[in-house]
Amino acid sequence: MTRIVEPGAIGRPSLIYDGRRIRRILRDVQRGVPKRIAAERAGVNPRTFDRWMTYGNAAERKVEEGYVLELWEERFRAFRALVHRAIADFEARSVSASWDLAVQTRKPSVILEILRRHPDTRQRWNVPTSIELVGDD
Numbered sequence: 001m002t003r004i005v006e007p008g009a010i011g012r013p014s015l016i017y018d019g020r021r022i023r024r025i026l027r028d029v030q031r032g033v034p035k036r037i038a039a040e041r042a043g044v045n046p047r048t049f050d051r052w053m054t055y056g057n058a059a060e061r062k063v064e065e066g067y068v069l070e071l072w073e074e075r076f077r078a079f080r081a082l083v084h085r086a087i088a089d090f091e092a093r094s095v096s097a098s099w100d101l102a103v104q105t106r107k108p109s110v111i112l113e114i115l116r117r118h119p120d121t122r123q124r125w126n127v128p129t130s131i132e133l134v135g136d137d
Helices: 019-030 035-041 046-064 071-105 108-117
Strands: none
Touching (some): 035 046, 046 071
């Protein structure tokens, strides 16, 4: 397992402390870029990104079990939460925009594709169970 080097310690500090890289990853993920590609675009090796997320998941489990986190663990937990938030933001905007477009253009195929890709859309996005598409025929 890789040892995390705290700032001020001997050795190279982890890139998790580079706010500019973290912001770039989050911005790309929020725009729909896959997580590992967003990391690579920010100059972070995708395996390093995966390791950060693993550390974040482990830290989250520790909190759920009632443990107090060390500072470095909290950093990875916060990063993981921000990545998940960025993904949720992208999904919300995507589904909303797709839904609006489908209703405006009266394209049942787009609506059906949204419902196929996101079977829980009806509950999550308050989608009506029946849709009446009325147009000028």
